[in-house]
Amino acid sequence: MANDKRTEPRNGEITGMHRTDDAARVLQQTGEHAVEIARAAQRLAESGVHQSLASDTASAALEDIAHSLDQTATATEQLARSQQEVATSARDTLQALDTSAADLQQLALSVATVRTDCELLARGSESTATVLEESARSLKSTAANASELTETTVRLVAAVTETSKSVADTAARGMETATTIEEVATTVEEMAAGSARLATDSRQVGEKVINIAAGFKSLVGALEIVASDTTETASSIEQTSATAEELARSFRGVSDLAGTLEEAATTSASNLAEVAASVEEVAATAEKMATVVDGNAVAIEALARSAQRVAQSGGEVSTLASSSAAAAMQLEAVTRKIGGVVEQTRTTSARVAGSARAGGITVGRSIGGLIKIRQAMIDGAGVMKDVGRRAEEIGDMVQAINLIADRTNLLSLNASIEAARAGEHGRGFAVIAEEVRALADRAAAAATDVAKIVRGLQLAARDALTSSAEGLRLADEGAALSEEARGGLQTILEGVELLDGSIQNISMASEEQARAVQTVSSTTARLEIESRTIARASSEQTQATQNLARAAGELRSMGKQTRDATSEQARALRELVKGNTQLTATAEKVTRATEEQATGAAELARGAVQMRGATLRTATALTEQIRGVAQMSTSVQEISGATQRMVAGIAEQANGSAEIARAMDGARKHAVQNARAIAEQAMVAKELEAGIRDVSRLSADITVATAEHASGVTSLVKDADEVRRIAKQTARTVGEQAEALSVLAGSVSKQTVSLQGLARITGDQATATAEVNQAMHVVRGRTREIATALAAQAKSAAAGVVDVATVAREVASLQATTNQQVEAMSSRLDGAGEPPA
């Protein structure tokens, strides 16, 4: 119906057609729905009938339930009453158990305290034994060190003896050298003047060396400070660590205490008798132990005193070793000085040798020149002889010329006479004769002149020959002298070589000596180190013994405590209820442990402060060291300057034999110096030997003392072992007691707990039962209400059935109407195809 009205024609025909189709379809559906509704109403009516039937049945059943609920509530009330009774009785039991558990706990606490004490005691005796063993070990090592020291000392003595032997050898070689130097010096007396400057420079070098030694010494001092500071630091650290350990132990003790307290609460009451017996036993053992511990303490105190004495003598040894080291250092310095002097002497002799060699070369050259001169003279003599021969020949010729001139003169005279005799006719002839005569005379005069010159020449040649012979003789003499000079130089060279050999011997001996001295020095250093080790070990030992003494005191007090605790325990056992004081004691112990912790922490702080101070000192010492090194470097620079100056001086010195001669004198002086230095060295070696003998004596003393010590400590160790054993036994027994007690306490507490649980559960049950009862009542009421409601429901359901029938009817009419509409619509659609207005 409504659907038709909604289908309005707004657009064209086709749209209207569609709408009409839709409306028809909807109407059809509506018809179908109406049919369905009618069907449903039918079903509803049927079910309403069923429901009313069921509601009736249910209300009947609910009545039954309410009845049975009433019964149940009655039973529950009875149960609640009985449960309350049970709870009351359980509470009573619990109270009783609580009282017993408290008593047991107190007892357990007391036993645990005893046990803790015993364990502390055991630990104390353990540590004492450990310390004693350590002591024994340390003593053994000290003994080993002492024997090593003795051995080292013996070696040192051997080295020193060797050194003094070497020194003696060196002295002998020095004498030899002195003799050689004397020989050389007599050969080249003048060579002894020049090395004053060298000596000055050497002295300067010596001063520098001393400076260096001082620098080294200060360095060594600084290093020693550093070493001692390091030792202090180490000991402080050790102390700190010991304190820390102690602290840790104390902490552990506290935790153990707590554990023990916990454990003690679980001991069974059935062990009580056993505990009592063992407590008695423990008391007896503790008494015995206290006695032993007392004896041990006395022995340990004696040991501490002895250890202090050992430490003292170790310190003495250390001081002696230090002085020995200083002496060795001095010895080394002297040896080095000797080495320098020897080196200088060697340099001087090398210079002398060089000069001698140069002189030899010069002499050889002059010999060569002389030989050449000789040869030249011989050659000249030959030439002169030749000249003489030639002059003689010239004389012969001159004589021949003379002869001819003479004859010519004669002939011309005769011719003159003949011409005079011939008178006027011979006049021209006479003139010619006269001229011939004049020529002949001139020739004769010239020949005479020539003869005179030749005679002079011959004379000169003869003179030349004579002087040539003289020259030859002189050259030969010169050569011989040169040979002699060469021989002399050779002798000098040999002497110098001998000297060089001696110097090398000395150098070798010095090196040997230096080696020996170094051995001595190193041995001394080792000795020092060993003695230091011994001193350290002794001090450690002393500390250990002091610790031991302290531990012994603690042990003693602990033994006493144990004894007291045991008696207290006994008392506690007797007065089980009044065991509260033990708890207080435990609390006090805890407090004490805490205090110990605090003390340990304070010590730790103090150690840290010390450590800081030591570190600061170390820094200062290091600064000093650095300064010493800087000084050293300055000294070294000065040395280099001095060395350069020395080199310059040496270069100047290379000038001539006169300076070499002076150098020889210097060498002689050096030899004297050498001898003096060697004597000094010998003295130092003697001192060293004496010091080492002292060290040897002291080390023997130490060995003896250490051996005594060792035996004492061994007996102590034995005692400590016994103490340990007893303590362990006690601890074990007490532990067993504690265990038994803890088992007892555990059982009681378990019981208590279970009883408590029981009581609680019973209470809970009672409560639950009451609640159940209450709930039952409520349920009963509700059930009744439901039954009433159900009855009402059944009534209304019947009314509903009627209503539903009415509905079904109306729906049927509705269906009819709808069908009519559907039909009408379909007819309209078939006829015009127009949409309905």
Added chain:
Amino acid sequence: MTNDLHVTFRVGTASYAVPAAQVLHLESFENATLVPGAPAYVAGLVQVRGRVVPVVDLRVRFGLPPVERTIDNRVLVVQVGTRVAGLLVDSAREVLRIDETSFEKPPEMIERQSAGFVTAVATVTKRLFLLVDVPRLIGEELAHG
């Protein structure tokens, strides 16, 4: 002019002169064969140009010590009349013209000392010459011989 010519010679340290007219020629002296029994001033006999001539040693004649013979020794072969003799002198190296006027009477001491052998002295260019009497030198003794 011819008469001015003189042969000069030396004996010892002095120089002497003889007129060239009295000199046949000059010879060098090699050797002389000794004549036994002859006076000491006779040095011996020599062979000159195929003639044997006695030689008078003027050194001996003038009383001078004997010296070694040299190459300068000369023998003046003189002729006095028919007699030829040789005068052995230390040397004879010049023939000089000495003017007659140059001669002077020798000092009496020299005349006496030279036993009459020096008849005059002449100075020629600062050189002193003693003029000897040849016949007297060879004269009487040889005449006797």
